[in-house]
Amino acid sequence: MFWGEEEIDMESGEKITIFRGGREVAKAAGIHMRYGRGRINYMLDVNGDGLIDIFCIQDRHVTDTVAPGIMLINQGNRTWREDRKMTEYTRSMMLTDADGDGIAQEIILSRGFCFPQRDGPFLSDTLLSFCKTRPGKCFRSAAHYPCLV
Secondary structure, eight states, X not given: OEEEEEEEOTTTOOEEEEEEEXXXXXXXXXXXOTTSEEEEEEEEOSSSSSSOEEEEEEEOOSSSOOOOEEEEEEOSSSOEEEEEEEEEOEEEXXXXXXXXXXXXXXXXXXXXXXXXXXXXXXXXXXXXXXXXXXXXXXXXXXXXXXXXX
């Protein structure tokens, strides 16, 4: 996360924008990839307040930690807060006008596998509960658990 700050260029005397920030600034603002590996930050205004919100797409964690991508809602004061109503394992998404009302306000995403793609006894109760709400994907080790559709 970098914030633009206006300064006067010492050589030209003109106003310029300098970007300052980094990981610590993002962390302080509440922008994070919670318990996962960050992949893509998709920026859009999900609640129509004119502020840019962020959906953080992240890769599945190698442990049983439930770490799907998370929606971060812009608070307007250089901070974001989690909106747990939109959490998803996805590899890509796009904003579209799916209902044809002339406003691109619907999200289409390609849902990824919810379960870890590895053999062995896994699936904590928390992970199993979360993944049951994600229809249509089976996982590699169907011998351990049936497909949840």
